[in-house]
Amino acid sequence: MKSRTKVVVIGGGIAGCSTLFHLTREGWSDVVLVERNELTSGTTWHSAAQVTNFGVNQTMVGLKTHSIRLYKELAEDPEYPINYHHGDGGIRLANTDAQMQGYRHFASMARGMDVEFEVIDAEECARRHPLVSTSNLLGGLWDPLDGDIDPAQLCQALAYHARKAGAQIYRNTPVTELTQHRDDTWTVHTEHGNIDCDIVVNAGGYRVNEVGAMMDVHHPVASMEHQYFLTEDIAEIVQAGHRMPLLRCPISDYYCRQEKNGLLIGFYEQGCKTWGMDGIDPNFVNALCPDDLDRITDVLQGAFDRMPALLETGIRSVINGPITYTIDGAPLVGQIPGKRNAFCIIGLRAGLGEGGGHGWLLAQQIVHGEACYDTWCLDPRRFTGHTNVELTSLKAIEDYQNEFRFHFPHEHRPAGRPAKTTPLTPVMAAEGAEFTVVNGWERVDYIKPRADFHPSLTFNFDEAFEVVGREIENVRNNVGLCEVNGFNRFEITGADRHAFLDRLVCGTVSKREGRVGLAYLLNHQGRIKSEATIANLPQSDRGPARIWYGSAAASELHDMDWLTQHLRKDEDVQVRSLTNEQTILVLAGPNARKVLSACARGDWSNHAFPWLSVRECFIGHSPATVMSVSFSGELAYEIHVPNSSLYAAYLAVRKAGEPFGLSLFGARAVEAMRMEKGFFHWKADLLTEFDPYETGLDRFVKMSKSDFVGKAALQDLINRGPVRKMVTLKLDTAHAPAHGGASLMLDNTVVGTVTSGDWGHRVGLNLAYAFVEPELSTPGTTMLLDLCGDRIEATVIQPSPYDPDHMRMRG
Numbered sequence: 184m185k186s187r188t189k190v191v192v193i194g195g196g197i198a199g200c201s202t203l204f205h206l207t208r209e210g211w212s213d214v215v216l217v218e219r220n221e222l223t224s225g226t227t228w229h230s231a232a233q234v235t236n237f238g239v240n241q242t243m244v245g246l247k248t249h250s251i252r253l254y255k256e257l258a259e260d261p262e263y264p265i266n267y268h269h270g271d272g273g274i275r276l277a278n279t280d281a282q283m284q285g286y287r288h289f290a291s292m293a294r295g296m297d298v299e300f301e302v303i304d305a306e307e308c309a310r311r312h313p314l315v316s317t318s319n320l321l322g323g324l325w326d327p328l329d330g331d332i333d334p335a336q337l338c339q340a341l342a343y344h345a346r347k348a349g350a351q352i353y354r355n356t357p358v359t360e361l362t363q364h365r366d367d368t369w370t371v372h373t374e375h376g377n378i379d380c381d382i383v384v385n386a387g388g389y390r391v392n393e394v395g396a397m398m399d400v401h402h403p404v405a406s407m408e409h410q411y412f413l414t415e416d417i418a419e420i421v422q423a424g425h426r427m428p429l430l431r432c433p434i435s436d437y438y439c440r441q442e443k444n445g446l447l448i449g450f451y452e453q454g455c456k457t458w459g460m461d462g463i464d465p466n467f468v469n470a471l472c473p474d475d476l477d478r479i480t481d482v483l484q485g486a487f488d489r490m491p492a493l494l495e496t497g498i499r500s501v502i503n504g505p506i507t508y509t510i511d512g513a514p515l516v517g518q519i520p521g522k523r524n525a526f527c528i529i530g531l532r533a534g535l536g537e538g539g540g541h542g543w544l545l546a547q548q549i550v551h552g553e554a555c556y557d558t559w560c561l562d563p564r565r566f567t568g569h570t571n572v573e574l575t576s577l578k579a580i581e582d583y584q585n586e587f588r589f590h591f592p593h594e595h596r597p598a599g600r601p602a603k604t605t606p607l608t609p610v611m612a613a614e615g616a617e618f619t620v621v622n623g624w625e626r627v628d629y630i631k632p633r634a635d636f637h638p639s640l641t642f643n644f645d646e647a648f649e650v651v652g653r654e655i656e657n658v659r660n661n662v663g664l665c666e667v668n669g670f671n672r673f674e675i676t677g678a679d680r681h682a683f684l685d686r687l688v689c690g691t692v693s694k695r696e697g698r699v700g701l702a703y704l705l706n707h708q709g710r711i712k713s714e715a716t717i718a719n720l721p722q723s724d725r726g727p728a729r730i731w732y733g734s735a736a737a738s739e740l741h742d743m744d745w746l747t748q749h750l751r752k753d754e755d756v757q758v759r760s761l762t763n764e765q766t767i768l769v770l771a772g773p774n775a776r777k778v779l780s781a782c783a784r785g786d787w788s789n790h791a792f793p794w795l796s797v798r799e800c801f802i803g804h805s806p807a808t809v810m811s812v813s814f815s816g817e818l819a820y821e822i823h824v825p826n827s828s829l830y831a832a833y834l835a836v837r838k839a840g841e842p843f844g845l846s847l848f849g850a851r852a853v854e855a856m857r858m859e860k861g862f863f864h865w866k867a868d869l870l871t872e873f874d875p876y877e878t879g880l881d882r883f884v885k886m887s888k889s890d891f892v893g894k895a896a897l898q899d900l901i902n903r904g905p906v907r908k909m910v911t912l913k914l915d916t917a918h919a920p921a922h923g924g925a926s927l928m929l930d931n932t933v934v935g936t937v938t939s940g941d942w943g944h945r946v947g948l949n950l951a952y953a954f955v956e957p958e959l960s961t962p963g964t965t966m967l968l969d970l971c972g973d974r975i976e977a978t979v980i981q982p983s984p985y986d987p988d989h990m991r992m993r994g
């Protein structure tokens with residue numbers, strides 16, 4: 184066995200084999216995989232191994248497309264051919280208009296990734312799948328490339344090609360311990376000796392947390408028992424003369440595909456079970472859980488109703504095995520939070536279909552630091568703090584119970600809520616708040632007009648439209664108050680704090696005490712990594728001179744990694760997170776200054792405290808830090824308050840606001856208002872796929888600076904010219920917003936992709952942001968938006984249609 188290598192991948196299922204293979208494809212051949220038993224002896228060997236192109240965002244579609252292309256290439260390789268039923272086709276069924284509308288959105292989104300889905304009616308479903316009855320069926324989404332693959336052969340083929348390229352695989356070699364050294368390298372201890380390496384990868388499948396424990400990490404991954412059975416031959420299949428398409432059914436929670444001349448049918452029963460919560464038998468190898476068909480009787484009937492031929496068909500065998508789930512249903516592929524040189528590819532619940540793509544994206548991250556797509560939807564750092572075992576299992580159960588039911592816009596399912604709250608959460612609930620969830624935080628979405636107000640799940644504007652409009656009207660005419668909890672906040676101290684940030688930020692950062700600025704951090708590819716509000720606080724009785732670095736709610740672990748990775752050993756800089764200690768009360772509207780003056784001593788005039796200022800003060804008797812910044816486009820103040828005095832500060836602001844018409848507003852109003860101002864959201868509009876010029880952030884870049892992270896790469900991108908440009912669009916419809924991922928078309932060709940959309944209540948326009956081909960970015964240009972199957976005229980307009988000179992927010 185090698186005693187030193189570059190990367191050790193732990194686990195030889197599809198996740199590990201794909202990672203190893205793709206590391207060699209990225210040019211790293213000094214790489215090793217260690218497997219405690221035989222390859223595929225975890226979950227992979229008994230997988231139903233369906234391979235679909237369907238995904239709920241473009242990254243998922245793109246990675247699945249990669250899997251399909253790769254598997255086809257491997258299947259056709261004469262040197263090591265494998266069994267892959269490529270292109271049997273598959274149907275996701277639907278029995279509601281809302282589901283059908285969702286499918287039309289996903290078809291629009293996939294088209295931007297060169298994937299053509301088709302939305303078909305019930306009769307067409309039955310024509311393509313002769314066993315299907317049309318009763319209680321509206322139609323479905325057709326994925327022409329759906330199929331299935333032999334999972335063991337696939338992994339063996341990946342291993343074969345990786346070995347050929349120089350990788351080593353050690354089977355029957357359990358990893359027993361991991362040691363990280365001061366220089367961030369690792370020693371992987373195995374039963375057959377140690378391997379020193381630069382980088383470790385956890386691909387441990389359902390043993391993910393045994394491997395995690397070896398590096399003091401608990402991953403938010405839980406296993407569920409999952410069953411399918413194989414039927415005897417079915418006459419209609421024998422006679423059909425073609426393979427049956429796959430089915431996935433959100434109506435009755437099952438999937439099925441052809442297996443020999445019968446069917447393989449898998450179930451997602453409501454009475455489901457977690458597995459291995461109290462530890463896993465070390466001898467559970469190539470093993471299954473006991474059959475438990477009683478558990479699936481509720482969903483079985485639905486399958487019988489849909490395919491009556493099943494009533495006449497016997498069961499040949501049953502498979503029940505563990506399958507891993509995460510908090511939000513998507514896997515964890517990328518850097519392990521808080522660790523250096525440690526990656527994971529875990530929580531795969533559709534690992535055969537996705538595994539080719541996940542290994543591809545992970546290998547790119549390991550070798551280049553970033554992948555070709557923005558991988559935030561997979562990033563293990565997208566969850567912060569709150570993701571313990573109990574919450575993970577609750578969300579895993581909920582996700583399993585809803586396997587094929589996609590989330591609608593604004594849908595947040597109830598399991599594990601509330602997870603993160605502030606002292607104001609019950610107060611807001613008593614005010615009638617509807618909550619949205621942001622990184623586990625319960626955040627006010629809007630104030631309900633009555634207790635039994637429950638808007639529909641839809642891709643159209645829902646019944647909250649007018650409610651949100653009224654909140655915005657009051658912000659525009661009087662003043663509104665909004666609690667923004669969970670916003671990421673770091674305190675950066677030390678003599679070198681300005682020089683440190685200056686190195687990371689691509690523009691100018693004000694060093695003046697009492698001033699605030701917006702800054703962008705680029706990755707080493709010259710594209711957008713992070714967005715931060717930088718506030719310079721002077722020394723006071725609350726602490727030394729310091730910078731407050733504020734960024735998006737979910738960015739805490741991501742940004743902390745990025746900042747601390749770039750700290751030099753000889754620099755006097757300390758970074759500490761205040762994210763869970765401080766909450767923001769946003770006061771916005773023309774009367775905001777009057778309200779602030781009524782509850783906080785001091786001169787808050789525009790002269791004494793202009794736009795982009797920061798100051799420490801008291802709100803009533805609560806210590807607070809106030810910044811004059813605005814996301815709504817109105818005169819606004821962010822009042823940062825420690826959670827311990829948040830309620831007191833809130834009472835003081837509310838009382839002060841009474842004479843000025845103060846009322847509450849929520850996240851939906853914020854979202855709509857920022858669309859009118861040309862302000863962006865991190866990871867919706869600000870992506871690692873685009874540079875700041877493509878994103879329209881030219882004014883935040885200073886190429887004349889001597890250096891900053893990503894500068895050389897950005898220069899190359901500038902020389903090459905933009906691939907896409909961010910534009911603001913107005914849409915010629917009032918019934919639905921544009922949804923992230925939707926395609927913009929010209930002459931039936933995709934020319935752009937929407938990142939955000941919402942109604943601009945103050946300008947009376949349906950607005951969207953989109954990345955489009957550069958020659959289409961001039962105001963006045965028109966194209967067609969595929970909005971859930973409808974072609975809607977979309978016209979490029981000037982950014983920030985509401986108060987473009989920002990006069991209102993300057994006060």
Ligand SMILES: Cc1cc2nc3c(=O)[nH]c(=O)nc-3n(C[C@H](O)[C@H](O)[C@H](O)COP(=O)(O)OP(=O)(O)OC[C@H]3O[C@@H](n4cnc5c(N)ncnc54)[C@H](O)[C@@H]3O)c2cc1C
Nearest residue numbers: 194196198219225226227230232233358388533534535536
């Ligand atoms: C019944 C069922 C049906 C499914 N159907 C589908 C489907 O149709 N389509 C689809 O895409 N997915 C399906 N899945 C899911 C899919 O099978 C899994 O997502 C995938 O197999 C997970 O692969 P993995 O590599 O992450 O885990 P595993 O296959 O479990 O591999 C992990 C490996 O790590 C090794 N390991 C663990 N600890 C150590 C250690 N300390 N040292 C060394 N090695 C270690 C294990 O021995 C194991 O071989 C199904 C799953 C089940 C249970």
